[in-house]
Amino acid sequence: xxxxxxxxxxxxxxxxxxxxxxxxxxxxxxxTAAGEVPNSLTDPVTLGLPGCLPVLNKKVVEYAIKLGLATxxxxxRESIFARKHYLYPDLPKGYQISQYEKPICLGxxxxxxxxxxxxxxxxxxxxxxxxxxxSSHVDGEAVSVVDLNRAGVPxxxxxxxxxxxxxxxxxxxMRLLRQTVRYLDISDGNMxxxxxxxDANVSVRYEGSEKFGTKVEVxxxxxxxxxxxxxxxxxxxxxAMLRNGEEIIQETRLWDEAKGKTRSMRSxxxxxxxxxxxxxxxxxxxxxxxxxxxxxxxxxxxxxxVYQRFKSMYGLDDYNADVLTQESLVARYYxxxxxxxxxxxxxxxxxxxxxxxxxxxxGMTIENCPVSPENLADLVHLIGQNVISGKIAxxxxxxxxxxxxxxxxxxxxxxxQQITDESAIMAIVQQVLDANxxxxxxxxxxxxxxxxxxxxxxxxxxxxxxxPQIVNTLLxxxxxx
Amino acid sequence: xxxxxxxxxxxxxxxxxxxxFSCVELVDAHLSRIEATNEVLNSFITISSELARSAAQNxxxxxxxxxxxxxxxxxxxxxVKDMLVTxxxxxxxxxxxxxxxxxPYQCTAVSRMCKRxxxxxxxxxxxxxxxxxxxxxxxxxxxxxxxxxxRVPGGSSGGSAAAVSAGQAPLALxxxxxxSIRQPASLTGIVGLKPTYGRVSRFxxxxxxxxxxxxxxxxxxxEDLAVLLQAIxxxxxxxxxxxxxxxxxxxxxxxxxxxxxxSKLRVGxxxxxxxxxxxxxxxxxxxxxxxxxxxxxxxxxxxSLPHTELAIPTYYILNPAEASSxxxxxxxxxxxxxxxxxxxxEMYARTRAKGFGPEVKxxxxxxxxxxxxxYYDAYYLKAQQIRTLIINDFKAxxxxxxxxxxxxxxxxxxxxxxxxxxxxxxxxxxxxxxCPINLAGLPGMSVPCGSDADGLPIGLQFIGKPFDExxxxxxxxxxxxxxxxxxxxxxxxxxxxxxx
Numbered sequence: 001x002x003x004x005x006x007x008x009x010x011x012x013x014x015x016x017x018x019x020x021x022x023x024x025x026x027x028x029x030x031x032t033a034a035g036e037v038p039n040s041l042t043d044p045v046t047l048g049l050p051g052c053l054p055v056l057n058k059k060v061v062e063y064a065i066k067l068g069l070a071t072x073x074x075x076x077r078e079s080i081f082a083r084k085h086y087l088y089p090d091l092p093k094g095y096q097i098s099q100y101e102k103p104i105c106l107g108x109x110x111x112x113x114x115x116x117x118x119x120x121x122x123x124x125x126x127x128x129x130x131x132x133x134x135s136s137h138v139d140g141e142a143v144s145v146v147d148l149n150r151a152g153v154p155x156x157x158x159x160x161x162x163x164x165x166x167x168x169x170x171x172x173x174m175r176l177l178r179q180t181v182r183y184l185d186i187s188d189g190n191m192x193x194x195x196x197x198x199d200a201n202v203s204v205r206y207e208g209s210e211k212f213g214t215k216v217e218v219x220x221x222x223x224x225x226x227x228x229x230x231x232x233x234x235x236x237x238x239x240a241m242l243r244n245g246e247e248i249i250q251e252t253r254l255w256d257e258a259k260g261k262t263r264s265m266r267s268x269x270x271x272x273x274x275x276x277x278x279x280x281x282x283x284x285x286x287x288x289x290x291x292x293x294x295x296x297x298x299x300x301x302x303x304x305x306v307y308q309r310f311k312s313m314y315g316l317d318d319y320n321a322d323v324l325t326q327e328s329l330v331a332r333y334y335x336x337x338x339x340x341x342x343x344x345x346x347x348x349x350x351x352x353x354x355x356x357x358x359x360x361x362x363g364m365t366i367e368n369c370p371v372s373p374e375n376l377a378d379l380v381h382l383i384g385q386n387v388i389s390g391k392i393a394x395x396x397x398x399x400x401x402x403x404x405x406x407x408x409x410x411x412x413x414x415x416x417q418q419i420t421d422e423s424a425i426m427a428i429v430q431q432v433l434d435a436n437x438x439x440x441x442x443x444x445x446x447x448x449x450x451x452x453x454x455x456x457x458x459x460x461x462x463x464x465x466x467x468p469q470i471v472n473t474l475l476x477x478x479x480x481x
Numbered sequence: 482x483x484x485x486x487x488x489x490x491x492x493x494x495x496x497x498x499x500x501x502f503s504c505v506e507l508v509d510a511h512l513s514r515i516e517a518t519n520e521v522l523n524s525f526i527t528i529s530s531e532l533a534r535s536a537a538q539n540x541x542x543x544x545x546x547x548x549x550x551x552x553x554x555x556x557x558x559x560x561v562k563d564m565l566v567t568x569x570x571x572x573x574x575x576x577x578x579x580x581x582x583x584x585p586y587q588c589t590a591v592s593r594m595c596k597r598x599x600x601x602x603x604x605x606x607x608x609x610x611x612x613x614x615x616x617x618x619x620x621x622x623x624x625x626x627x628x629x630x631x632r633v634p635g636g637s638s639g640g641s642a643a644a645v646s647a648g649q650a651p652l653a654l655x656x657x658x659x660x661s662i663r664q665p666a667s668l669t670g671i672v673g674l675k676p677t678y679g680r681v682s683r684f685x686x687x688x689x690x691x692x693x694x695x696x697x698x699x700x701x702x703x704e705d706l707a708v709l710l711q712a713i714x715x716x717x718x719x720x721x722x723x724x725x726x727x728x729x730x731x732x733x734x735x736x737x738x739x740x741x742x743x744s745k746l747r748v749g750x751x752x753x754x755x756x757x758x759x760x761x762x763x764x765x766x767x768x769x770x771x772x773x774x775x776x777x778x779x780x781x782x783x784x785s786l787p788h789t790e791l792a793i794p795t796y797y798i799l800n801p802a803e804a805s806s807x808x809x810x811x812x813x814x815x816x817x818x819x820x821x822x823x824x825x826x827e828m829y830a831r832t833r834a835k836g837f838g839p840e841v842k843x844x845x846x847x848x849x850x851x852x853x854x855x856y857y858d859a860y861y862l863k864a865q866q867i868r869t870l871i872i873n874d875f876k877a878x879x880x881x882x883x884x885x886x887x888x889x890x891x892x893x894x895x896x897x898x899x900x901x902x903x904x905x906x907x908x909x910x911x912x913x914x915x916c917p918i919n920l921a922g923l924p925g926m927s928v929p930c931g932s933d934a935d936g937l938p939i940g941l942q943f944i945g946k947p948f949d950e951x952x953x954x955x956x957x958x959x960x961x962x963x964x965x966x967x968x969x970x971x972x973x974x975x976x977x978x979x980x981x
Contacts, residue, residue, distance in 0.1 A: 044584075049584065050688070051584075051683075051686055051687045052586075052684070085806060085809060095806055144825075273853050277806070280690075280691035282721055
């Protein structure tokens with residue numbers, strides 16, 4: 001087999017930065033809110049004014065422990081904050097406080113679900129650090145402006161093992177991380193707004209090779225859609241170089257979304273020396289067993305646990321279980337709805353199609369959904385009880401969505417209750433047959449499909465309220481007379 | 482009014498309470514003294530007359546209202562080293578890079594002392610960013626020693642020491658990273674104390690070498706010193722390295738020194754602190770003082786601190802390492818000096834080239850070097866390991882042999898301005914007996930114990946166990962009470978007698 005035909009595999013590791021949604025900053029008292037007037041959420045510590053000292057926000061540690069436990073890491077009893085030095089206008093102190101040699105979490109893993117099955121992806125470490133401010137370059141002017149509102153916002157950096165082989169795996173890993181931080185309620189996980197950021201380390205090698213290829217770091221991947229695109233581009237670029245016998249150099253590349261390409265930012269020779277050393281302003285962070293246990297007690301059910309439970313408890317298929325567990329709030333909604341009257345399967349379908357469809361259309365989320373889980377449960381129950389048909393139910397649902405009213409009240413008020421009285425239905429059947437003698441003739445002469453026509457006419461006449469089964473039975477009975 | 486500026490704090494307090502003079506009069510007397518002497522001594526960078534007068538008026542109404550119940554420092558003038566940020570008062574660290582910086586927040590030690598009534602009279606001169614032992618490294622010019630104006634007052638808190646010595650203020654705050662309170666106290670013949678690391682909050686002390694810096698008081702008596710220490714000591718939520726250790730009542734320590742002298746106290750004498758090349762007058766004076774301690778009831782014990790000779794090289798790795806990091810923030814972006822340029826890198830370079838003096842640049846370069854990849858293990862890490870050995874030396878001595886250690890403060894008395902200015906290494910050796918105490922995080926105090934042939938003051942150093950400032954105060958008080966050293970002589974001197 002020639003080199004050109006040998007299969008190439010990629011080796012991918014991700015470094016993910018995630019902003020933690022604490023109220024105040026990691027080492028200072030100012031707020032972490034987004035979208036405020038530039039430099040309004042600062043204080044002497046955040047601004048790096050002389051003589052100011054960092055004081056660790058305990059909530060940040062709690063969040064990191066949560067994430068560590070959820071990703072099966074071992075929580076370190078002692079971790080150390082270090083100073084990472086570089087000069088940039090959006091870094092007020094001239095160094096970033098970050099954990100370096102001794103991070104708070106080590107050695108975990110998460111399990112992603114892929115088309116071909118599940119895969120375990122190792123997590124090397126999770127460490128705490130502070131975010132920098134934001135520099136913007138003013139178009140057409142030789143000035144940059146700095147907003148320090150983001151400076152000091154707490155971050156965790158989650159470093160994976162080089163366990164991923166395809167962009168699909170990397171995408172699944174990112175989505176699971178996002179899902180996990182959202183379940184834990186420690187971050188909004190919003191990639192577009194920068195609360196979740198991903199740098200990808202990508203290398204390629206011939207399949208079967210033990211040695212890793214030279215890795216390239218791809219930065220500036222700031223949307224879920226780009227994770228896979230950027231990695232695919234890089235794999236393709238490096239694979240071509242490997243096949244052509246070109247040397248791949250260790251460098252940092254930027255993903256340029258507009259061009260759909262990565263481009264070189266800096267090579268290893270120009271790598272900065274960050275001169276890390278332990279920050280003398282902060283004591284070693286000590287996390288004792290009591291602290292870990294108390295956090296453990298507050299851990300919610302995690303995405304995979306809910307997924308498995310929905311399958312076993314409610315008999316959902318993979319698809320529905322997946323859809324209903326993407327967001328913890330949806331899962332909770334579903335749990336609440338099912339708890340009212342059961343109907344697990346029907347509710348799963350209703351939420352997955354009608355509810356999501358309507359929420360998407362309105363640009364809303366489950367959080368501000370006007371239909372309460374109890375009301376949706378009632379609606380599905382009323383269908384099962386033949387009080388309304390599925391078709392009428394959609395009309396009722398629309399009304400519930402706009403008014404938030406209970407389904408029974410809507411049905412009552414608008415007289416939408418299903419007609420199940422056989423004599424009443426028979427009267428309508430008779431009326432339709434009488435009004436359509438030609439069609440009746442046609443049916444009788446063998447045109448079976450006229451049956452559908454009659455059903456349609458009957459439903460129309462009953463304003464959709466006639467029970468379809470009873471209509472079928474009575475119509476057939478009448479026609480066969 | 483000249484007598485007011487040589488009083489002790491206790492005398493000022495009783496004069497204020499008995500209405501012999503008002504806070505305004507007391508503060509005015511000091512402001513006049515500063516005005517009359519500062520041109521020669523150059524001990525103040527900023528004189529905050531207006532704020533001081535309004536604080537004094539306020540203090541007078543507090544005394545009128547509360548009398549004896551008023552806080553212990555009510556109306557007492559205090560000079561503050563310009564290394565401590567003061568809300569609304571320009572804070573320079575004697576550097577051009579911070580010129581014009583008016584902090585919108587207050588140093589914790591300063592705010593605690595002000596809460597107890599102290600009146601800030603001004604910000605005192607220092608070696609730029611506290612880097613130096615002579616106060617010659619100030620971009621505002623050298624401070625002159627009141628005892629001999631051709632000589633340095635020591636450093637880096639030279640301005641605070643000279644101010645207290647010369648009666649510009651009865652009390653002052655300084656910072657001590659490697660001896661910057663004790664050495665100038667010794668060279669200007671006053672009392673100065675570096676508290677245990679963590680005893681006083683560092684919030685608002687502009688960071689130089691964070692693991693070594695401590696704020697501490699200067700005074701013309703140990704009792705006075707105790708009052709200021711009492712005001713500033715204690716845990717502060719804004720400094721994670723400040724320690725939640727109960728603050729004892731320091732006047733009890735003074736009373737113990739008064740009543741029991743040093744009976745039952747074992748005083749360690751480390752042989753490594755008497756070295757070749759130290760001024761014989763200093764050695765002689767310190768040895769005589771040891772005899773006095775014995776007479777006061779102490780038992781002298783020979784102790785060994787075997788890693789002492791490694792302290793200077795260790796200190797001069799760790800100190801610049803931390804300094805290079807702490808000074809990274811002075812980049813011209815947010816406050817202080819900015820030298821405009823076409824590119825960002827050029828702006829950084831020009832601003833820092835212009836804003837920092839030569840000693841600061843030297844430490845930034847040494848510090849950057851010892852922290853760089855490839856050198857970190859050989860320098861920074863090794864120095865940290867030796868620091869542990871130095872800590873253990875003291876631990877062993879205190880565990881087995883003694884309750885307190887007595888030693889010299891400075892290997893020489895005040896040297897001439899310019900004498901060591903061209904030799905950084907000579908200057909670094911001035912810290913030989915003081916920097917080990919910072920490395921170990923222990924409290925140390927300098928108390929005048931004599932003079933050399935030229936009449937220049939010599940200090941005796943007491944070194945204590947962690948958080949045992951009380952024993953230092955007790956020793957200092959008992960020792961100084963029997964001394965014939967006239968600690969107020971410079972404060973009594975006519976302003977016109979200070980001349981260059």
